[in-house]
Amino acid sequence: MRRITGWLFVGCLFAGMAATQAGEMHDWWDDAWWERGELAIPENHAVAVTRDSYLSGDVEVPVMIARPDDDRKYPAVLFAHGRRGLDNLTEPLVTRLAARGFVVVAPDLYTGRFISAMPIEHDYVLEEDLNLGLDFLLARDDISSSRACVYSHTRGGYYALKVAVTFERQERDLACYVSYYPHMQDPNAPEPMQVYRYASEVDDLTLPTLVFVGEHEQYQRKRGIEMSITALRNRDRPAQLVVYPGVGRAFDFRPTEVRTFADDLAAKDAVQRAARFMRQHLE
Template sequence: MFPVLRSFCLLAATALISAPLAADETTGSDNWWWDDDWWEDGVMYADLENHEVAIERIEYERDGIGIPAMVARPADGEDYPAILWTHGRRGLDDLAELHVKRLAARGFVVLAPDLYTGRFMESHPLDHDYELEGDLNSGLDVLLERDDIVGDRACLVSITRGGYKALKVAVTFERQVEDVACWAGYYPHLQDPNLGEPHQVYRYANEVNELEIPMMILIGDEEQYQRHRTARMAADGLASRGGEVHWIEYPGVGRGFDFRNGNNRTFADDLASRDAMIRVTRFVNQHLRD
């Protein structure tokens, strides 16, 4: 088991991207979250780009099924790194689209398929349709064929159950390394949703053991027990085999911190959401730009 890297919801904590398997430290100027520029001179987000976002609606086809998708990118017409974004059980609704826009504003071309609409599925399905994994994989092809992306690879960013679909694209469809450079998962579901309770609580998907790309998990320490436990076991297992895992855990933050809105949203949610976006931005750029 590797030590937990906790993000303490301090604005200064966004200054450094987490190193894999970093130490669990909470106080003092020698620790991972300390930022001299912030403490001494008040500098915040010195390297953070903010872009006006342009939205495009497209549709691509797989096996005769039309899959609608949202493409969000900076409006300046320049080329940017590519991200394939995967929604969870709620689908590509208004709140999900806001997350896609916030990610694109960091300087990415983000393709987010609406995996339910093409198959006439309602939001929040209980069972998982394995055809969605193939639909998502075809979306990766569409993204990599675009002429406005940097390089010839993409990174995956997923939310909740979208984590399982992203995992299958990387491993089962054999897209990792050659086509997919990294994967960041917000409170990811890392087990086949159709399996029973013991699998959801005590096991993680076998595909995790075959991951060869760097992975970042962003999660609150008050996440649902079974989701937190499974994700942590998956991260521990991958790290024990030498895989690169960045575990970002936010104290006092619960489930869906990037989606709570209105009166349901807390200050801790907002800090965690901002911090996570910075970390994902640097993580993706590290693997697609540097």
């Protein structure tokens, strides 16, 4: 588990954040910044957004597609939304990743099945819907990679885990797993399982994994995330956990009336860190 600790510095935004503990090396360390004052310049693209759909049985699943607004091919990413569904706060997450240079397909798993936003219980058919969304993505002719990465947040982290493991897509069709404060347990599991256990599928996850969480995330969610990453690392799986100090839940999409500067720093760092990670495994 890798933890970012210390102060958030504006000048270090794109090079990594926080102060190092004495004698400990961190993967965010940047000699170019420290020794020569160089700041990384993020990749930016104008984004085109289109809408489409695909069938899951007799259900039409709406899908948002965001990609750079040009004729080039880019690596493929499947976005799995959480309990909010796709709305005015979560759709920009898709756009922000596409602006880094990816073709991002984001199925709207709730609308086609008339599921209201913020459901409590989990409908397992949504896992199949997301799995078919991966087929939809990989069939596109504007992607440059033969595989995709899954990019998710909240409950979408569980949906993505099931696609990778239960549907056995990690062996041939997926290159990495990236998630923001994912729900690493079956949402229908009883309370003790939510707090003290993680989903059994985690033990079978072999994909390179990158997870982001705020220091002040809900205890029951953070505990499951930390246990999951520890379990993966104990199995010598390539798993990283980035913990942002001073922020809590939903730092990537908290609205303006409650958003903090620390939320923005964490969100900007995370999307660039995720982009580098996914590009590394897709190219």
